Every structure is written in C-alpha cells, then in structure tokens.
Amino acid sequence: MGVRVSTKDKILELLKKETNLTVSQLSKFLGITEMAVRKHLTVLERDSLLTITEVRQPMGRPLQVYSLSSQADEMFPNSYETLAIEFLQDLQDLHGEEIIDLLLEKRSERQKNNYLPQMQNKNFAEKVHQLKEIQLKKGYMAELKKIDDNTYELIEFNCPIFTVAKQYKKACSCETNMFKNVLGTELVKRVTCKTDDEDHCRFLIKAH
Incomplete structure (x- = not known):
C-alpha cells in the first residue's frame, strides 16, 4: 500500500x-473544485507557506x-546546507578558494563512481x-521530457545543495560535467539554473 499524499502536500x-x-x-491540476482549493490555500496562507x-x-x-514563501521552500530537501557553508567558508579562509574547487571536484568524482555502475549495459535512453531516477x-x-529520439530535457525542481551552489558556482559546473561522464556524451547543456535566479535547473541532453 503506497503512502497517501495529502492535498496540502500536492499543492x-x-x-x-x-x-x-x-x-x-x-x-x-488537482481535479477538485475551486472552493476546495481555496480552503486548502487558506490553511497554507495561515501557516505562512x-x-x-x-x-x-x-x-x-x-x-x-x-x-x-521562503518558509515553504525550506520544507523541501536541503540537506546539511548551513553547516556545509560554514565549513566551506572556514576552509576558504584557511587555504584559499582553490581548496573549495578541489573538494567539489572530488565530490563530483565520487558521484560519478557511484552512478556509473548503474549505467552498465544500458543504451542512451535508458541511461x-x-x-533521472537517481536524482529523484x-x-x-527530477523530471524527464523526451524532445526527440536523441534529445531529452532533464528538469530539477529542487536543489538539495542550493545554498552551497549559490555561493560556489563550481558545484553547478561539476554536476554538469558529472552528467556528461555518466551518460557518455559531451552534449549536456545546463539551460537554466536556480543559482542564476531561474525557477528550476534545466538540462538539454543529446546523444552523440
């Protein structure tokens, strides 16, 4: 039996x-009356969401x-962000910005090594x-849209490390490069990015 998602959470x-x-x-979207929607919105507004x-x-x-609201945004996954930012700032003060780039590249390499085994014996579409499933x-x-036989759009509606990425844009380029490595294509382009005050992160992904 699946977990029941409340209308509030769906909104x-x-x-x-x-x-x-x-x-x-x-x-x-919800398939309910506008009156029912308004009742839920009243509760969410009362809770400052x-x-x-x-x-x-x-x-x-x-x-x-x-x-x-910003308060509602905090309800979505944003693991370890405040603590991570403090550690990274301390490291930068002690060793310079180069150490941050090195750490983010090391994280990206670790992700690549975790993702690659899950890509074995799969064609491009399956990869x-x-x-998308891993990011989800x-x-x-994450959501995936097929544009044509060789082109997909990957959308990330949430960024669990947004605060880190907002301060250290290297995290975004590392993620894009990691996608290229695990998918086996250089044709991965980040079209929009939350750290640039866009609504979501969107990637255009093409086969060779």
Whole structure:
C-alpha cells in the first residue's frame, strides 16, 4: 500500500514545480473544485507557506497568483546546507578558494563512481532515465521530457545543495560535467539554473 499524499502536500509540490499558479489552475491540476482549493490555500496562507500576488486584468477583479514563501521552500530537501557553508567558508579562509574547487571536484568524482555502475549495459535512453531516477531519489524532484529520439530535457525542481551552489558556482559546473561522464556524451547543456535566479535547473541532453 503506497503512502497517501495529502492535498496540502500536492499543492506545495505543484507550486514548487510550476512556480506560480491561480486557484483555477490548481483546481485543474488537482481535479477538485475551486472552493476546495481555496480552503486548502487558506490553511497554507495561515501557516505562512504562501506568497500571494495580485495581477491586474483588462476587466474585472485582479487575479490572485499563488507561489511558495521562503518558509515553504525550506520544507523541501536541503540537506546539511548551513553547516556545509560554514565549513566551506572556514576552509576558504584557511587555504584559499582553490581548496573549495578541489573538494567539489572530488565530490563530483565520487558521484560519478557511484552512478556509473548503474549505467552498465544500458543504451542512451535508458541511461538518461536512470539518471533521472537517481536524482529523484536524491531529492532533486527530477523530471524527464523526451524532445526527440536523441534529445531529452532533464528538469530539477529542487536543489538539495542550493545554498552551497549559490555561493560556489563550481558545484553547478561539476554536476554538469558529472552528467556528461555518466551518460557518455559531451552534449549536456545546463539551460537554466536556480543559482542564476531561474525557477528550476534545466538540462538539454543529446546523444552523440
């Protein structure tokens, strides 16, 4: 028997993925009435988990658009971040920025060695799907879209190490290079990145 996900959690996950949604859009996504959606939003707003923006319409009342508050964002996986940042800053003060690059490269190498055995005896499409599954389990809220037979878009709606990556962009380039190594293709491009104030991290992945 699977774990039952509450409507509240579904709303939070939808807002994490879609960034901004109206009551009408949430109603369609969830398959429940707008009145039911509003009841859940009232509770989430009371708990300081929502940000509400009013968008003016050509006619009629302004449209209310809902997004996650910073407090809600903290509910998603962000393992060890505060402590990690403090350690990294201390290391940088003691040994310079080069030591941070070295540590991030070492982490990337360790990830590659963990991912590669899971890619054995798989074709390109299977490798990309396996990568998505690994990232999903690691808290990245990953999704995969097939664009054509040789091209995929990988989307990471959450970044468990966002605070680290925001301060040390090397983490992002290490991740991109790690993807190239485990998939066996140089054609991995990070199209958008959360550390650049984009909504999500998106990768365009192509076969050789």
